[in-house]
Amino acid sequence: MREIDLHVHTTESDGTKSPAEVVRLAKDLGLRAIAVTDHDTAAGYPAAAAEGERLGVEVVPGIEISTVFSGAVHILGYFIDPQSPEIAPVLEWVLKDRDERNRVIARRMASDGLPVSYDAMRERFGSAIGRPHFAELLVELGLARDVKDAFERFMEKGRRYYEPRHFLSLERSIWIIRRSGGIPVLAHPFQYRLDDSRLRELIEHAVQYGLEGIECRYSGYTPEQTAYLLSLAREYKLLDTGGSDFHGDVKPHIALGTGIGGGLEVPYVCLEKMRERAKNAE
Ligand code: AMP
Ligand code: FE
Ligand code: FE
Ligand code: ZN
Numbered sequence: 001m002r003e004i005d006l007h008v009h010t011t012e013s014d015g016t017k018s019p020a021e022v023v024r025l026a027k028d029l030g031l032r033a034i035a036v037t038d039h040d041t042a043a044g045y046p047a048a049a050a051e052g053e054r055l056g057v058e059v060v061p062g063i064e065i066s067t068v069f070s071g072a073v074h075i076l077g078y079f080i081d082p083q084s085p086e087i088a089p090v091l092e093w094v095l096k097d098r099d100e101r102n103r104v105i106a107r108r109m110a111s112d113g114l115p116v117s118y119d120a121m122r123e124r125f126g127s128a129i130g131r132p133h134f135a136e137l138l139v140e141l142g143l144a145r146d147v148k149d150a151f152e153r154f155m156e157k158g159r160r161y162y163e164p165r166h167f168l169s170l171e172r173s174i175w176i177i178r179r180s181g182g183i184p185v186l187a188h189p190f191q192y193r194l195d196d197s198r199l200r201e202l203i204e205h206a207v208q209y210g211l212e213g214i215e216c217r218y219s220g221y222t223p224e225q226t227a228y229l230l231s232l233a234r235e236y237k238l239l240d241t242g243g244s245d246f247h248g249d250v251k252p253h254i255a256l257g258t259g260i261g262g263g264l265e266v267p268y269v270c271l272e273k274m275r276e277r278a279k280n281a282e
Contacts, residue, residue, distance in 0.1 A: 004032055005035070005266060006270065007187070007245045008036055011044075012038045016249040019044035027057050033057065034048075035060035035078060036061065037064045037243070040066070061079060062076060063177075077180075079274075079278040087179070087182075104163045109161060114141060134154075138155075138161075178281075185214065190225060213239035219245055240270060243266060244257060
């Protein structure tokens with residue numbers, strides 16, 4: 001049953017719908033619960049929770065942290081307390097690092113004669129600005145067909161407007177999520193292009209640092225892929241979660257709750273088990 005969606009972005013990071021709008025959409029679609037999982041920030045939760053309260057949609061606080069293992073690995077953190085002294089300074093550092101990187105990109109665009117001002121971007125996009133926002137501007141300026149095109153020609157590594165930023169390690173990310181009362185979950189495991197043995201290596205390593213779940217259901221994953229991930233979750237005694245990675249209009253092929261082509265189904269029991277685990281950790 002299509003009941004919940006545990007991977008959702010809002011305007012607090014690179015989604016195009018505000019936290020309240022996402023909750024209203026969830027309500028219209030008949031979803032019982034969503035988790036707000038913006039990149040590097042939990043700032044969308046209060047507004048989403050208030051709207052959820054009003055409409056009778058459960059809203060779970062979450063975050064998505066980009067980490068490095070051998071390559072990039074994303075870790076979702078559910079039920080974190082963003083004010084906790086374990087995670088607040090770290091998130092502050094991540095946003096500051098983003099900010100410094102973004103200023104370099106904006107300056108380079110401006111020096112190329114593009115009408116780009118970082119102050120104006122901050123006003124428009126908020127604090128967790130990333131390459132997707134620069135890509136959006138390039139589309140608006142007519143320099144790219146769409147966000148994907150803008151990435152390929154300007155924002156990817158090696159291109160004119162790429163600038164690296166620093167990442168938290170996988171180990172530290174998992175650890176600070178745990179220490180701030182949260183549940184760390186490995187996001188979209190097939191994104192990392194690992195074969196079975198490398199994926200197991202990643203999971204076994206992450207479990208040592210406190211990983212508690214695997215995102216087994218995800219936009220575009222086939223039933224066979226999901227079954228494989230569910231078997232891994234069972235084998236390593238991890239929670240199985242799922243979500244669409246909804247971003248709104250910048251990724252219009254991904255629908256809230258149902259993913260790509262309606263193929264996503266996340267049962268409510270996933271959230272119940274996660275909530276139980278969060279309670280026991282308290
Ligand atoms: P940043 O963390 O600011 O460097 O931006 C990374 C984000 O850009 C990722 O989380 C993706 O959402 C997005 N992204 C990366 N590569 C692409 C791509 N080729 N097309 C569209 N979005 C991308
Ligand atoms: Fe994103
Ligand atoms: Fe991700
Ligand atoms: Zn995401």
